[in-house]
Amino acid sequence: MYKDQIIIDGLQYCYWDRSYFESLQRSGITAVHVTIVYHEMARETLSRFAQWNKYFELYSDLIMPIMNMADVKIAKEKKLVGIFFGAQNCSPIDDEIGLIEVMRKQGLLIMQLTYNNQSLLATGCYEKHDNGITRFGKQAIAEMNRVGMIIDMSHSSEISTLEAIDLSSRPICISHANPNFAHKALRNKSNTVIKSLCKRGGLLGFSLYPFHLPNASKCTLENFTQMIADTADMVGVEHLALGSDLCLNQPTEVLEWMRNGKWSKAMDYGEGSASNSGWPDDLPWFKDEKGMENxxxxLLKQGFKEKEANQILGGNWFNFLESGLKAQN
Amino acid sequence: MYKDQIIIDGLQYCYWDRSYFESLQRSGITAVHVTIVYHEMARETLSRFAQWNKYFELYSDLIMPIMNMADVKIAKEKKLVGIFFGAQNCSPIDDEIGLIEVMRKQGLLIMQLTYNNQSLLATGCYEKHDNGITRFGKQAIAEMNRVGMIIDMSHSSEISTLEAIDLSSRPICISHANPNFAHKALRNKSNTVIKSLCKRGGLLGFSLYPFHLPNASKCTLENFTQMIADTADMVGVEHLALGSDLCLNQPTEVLEWMRNGKWSKAMDYGEGSASNSGWPDDLPWFKDEKGMENxxxxLLKQGFKEKEANQILGGNWFNFLESGLKAQN
Incomplete structure (x- = not known):
């Protein structure tokens, strides 16, 4: 039964308010990986944490912070929505290796090494050339391994992602992206990457952001579960999960911030274009509290067993995080 | 006559105090490109400017700030040492394109796109792979061109340097490095780079940092002037100047800061090694106020005409900066 399971959404960046938290609670989702940062640097990241501390205080009847998987069990028991944090960029550590542990202690459990562009650590998927993991990047990976901060390569380019998988002594994740075989996009991943990721115990969260999907906003639920089935045929079910990339109720300025940060004077349209610059249309089967259950x-209709559907909906994230968040001995 | 000329040292990072400023004044140097930042980010850079404002207040009998070449003429007339600022890294702009103009107005006249490592803008000379100018880097170059902030590629890698020369609508500089033909080092420059730089009106400042020189600390004055003569044979005299990279009276911690910044937990030895980790020995002919005159x-002994020696000692920097520091129309 869907409602009895631990359900984890491996990425959201919605407009956070009481009304949305209520909807999350009704959805049956146990825990959400919340993007706390797109481009914010260390100081600004602290303000984001402060903002979330206020949410935890204001909405303690609906949400609670997650630092480990014991917390997820408590959230399930208390019927609260667990919130754990990740950064889509390495901007929270500025240029300082020591900030990895500082941010981890603050509650940054997951961090992407780069967001679309070249970062100090690795190359993003929109750069023309990909020089892999940098000198600083190698040290950052070792440090993230040490303190139990999960490496996420969702927005990274091919060589950088393969190198990160290889250099990391612990499994890494691609929290929200789809296979290129289902929809070719700079943001989606090659079979080489997906196989290498899974072979090393990593995790792939399927994205529901229309620009990452076959047929975009016209992608049907069947198209989506077919993509999961095809991927499972390739790498097995135990590495597959969801990272919806759901960005509900956000104004266009937020999309522009995601795409442009502070680095671009000219407008950058990311996966969109000048003539298609706004948010993509919602998927009718994944736009409200019924989405996860849909x-x-x-998945059951696609032929997955109940146990497999449970794994994909949350069990795989749970196991991956339970192991990955522990500090290294 | 040496003393009548405008003498410009295109890079120093000495321990700044009254005694050293007095020595600079006696040396006959008219203006010095002072490194204000190695790894400092925006906020820390402001503190460096504040520190220098204090120096200008305390030592107004010895030094004055330079914002343009008219100021250099005033410095010469008043027998003060003119100080103009550059950053060895793009860290002062954090991740924000708009900080280029902000820093330029504050007095940051020159900025390297990268210091040894990969930056948000370009690849440094110690990275294994070089992916050239990044997406943000392209915008930063255009913005630096617009506001008249000089691009410096001294610590950048080959492809990034060639691309910067090419992408920049205005001549750029390599303020302190030597040709690889004289001493092979990751920090030194290929003939391809030097020719491309000069063909586009750029400027090369010869470094006196022993690790960049043939025979290191045993490099003779004749070795040094021979290197200049060989380079002049290749690209002419009008593109050649000095950027001594003089780091007098600095403790080892400063060397470690230059090499490690905040990015490395393990000690990085840069051009040195674990068994040769300190400052290189001074060159006997370039270690005090007689250095520039030596x-x-x-150069005269090497066969350069007096006019050519004047160009190399300061005239070329003067002309390059006079044009390069003007905002674009």
Whole structure:
């Protein structure tokens, strides 16, 4: 039964308020990986944490912070929505290796090494050339391994991602992206990457952001579960999960911030274009509190066993995080 | 006559105090490109400017700030040492394109796109792979061109340097490095780079940092002037100047800061090694207030005409900066 399971959404960046938290609670989702940062640097990241501390205080009847998987069990028991944090960029550590541990202690459990562009650590998927993991990047990976901060390569380029998988002594994740075989996009991943990721115990979260999907906003639930089934045929079910990339109720300025940060004077349209610059249309089957349950039922209809659907909806994230968040001995 | 000329040292990072400023004044140097930042980010850079504002207040009998070449003429007339600022890294702009103009107005006249490592803008000379100018880097170059902030590629890698020369609509500089033909080092420059730089009106400042020189600390004045003569044979005299990279009276911690910044937990030895981790020994002919005059006389002895020696000692920097520091129309 869907409602009895631990359901984890491996990425959201919605407009956070009481009304949305209520909807999350009704959705049956146990825990959400919340993007706390796109481009914010260390100082600004602290303000984001402060803002979330206020949410935890204001909405303690709906949400609670997650630092480990014991917390997720408590959230399930208390019928609260667990919130754990990740950064889509390495901007929270500025240029300082020591800030990895500082941010981890503050509650930054997951961090992407780069967001679309070249970072100090690795190359993003929109750069023309990819020089892999940098000198600083190698040290950062070792340090993230040490303190139990999960490496996420969702927005990274091919060579950088393969090198990160290889250099990391612990499994890494691609929290929200789809296979290139289902929809070719700079943001999606090659079979080489997906196989290498999974072979090393990593995790792939399927994205529901229309620009990452076959047929974009016209992608059907069947298209989506077919993509999961095809990927499972390639690498097995135990590495597959969801990272919806759901960005509900956000104004266009937020999309522009995601795409442009502070680095661009000219408008950068990311996966969109000048003539298609706004948010993509919602998927009718994944736009409200019924979304996760729709996917669960879709997976069963696709032929997945109940246990497999449970793994994909949350069990795999749970196991991956339980191991990955522990500090290294 | 040496003393009548405008003498410009295109890079120093000495321990700044009254005693050293007095020595600079006696040396006959008219203006010095002072490194204000190695790894400092925006906020820390402001503190460096504040520190220098204090120096200008305390030592107004010895030094004055330079914002343009008219100021250099005033410095010469008043027998003060003119100080103009550059950053060895793009860290002062954090991740924000708009900080280029902000820093330029504050007095940051020159900025390297990268210091040894990969930056947000370009690849440094110690990275294994070089992916050239990044997406942000392209915008930063255009913005630096617009506001009249000089691009410096001294610590950048080959492809990034060639691309910067090419992408920049205005001549750029390599303020302190030597040709690889004289001493092979990751920090030194290929003939391809030097020719491309000069063909586009750029400027090369010869370094006196022993690790960049043939025979290191045993490099003779004749070795040094021979290197200049060989380079002049290749690209002419009008593109050649000095950027001594003089780091007098600095403790080892400063060397470690230059090499490690905040990015490395393990000690990085840069051009040195674990068994040779300290400052290189001074060159006997370039370690005090006689250094520049020694080079001047050495150039004459090498066969340079007096006018050519004047160009190399300061005239070329003057002309390059006079044009390069103007905002674009």
């Amino acid at each position: 996917i669960y039922n879709g | 080079i001047y006389n050495g």
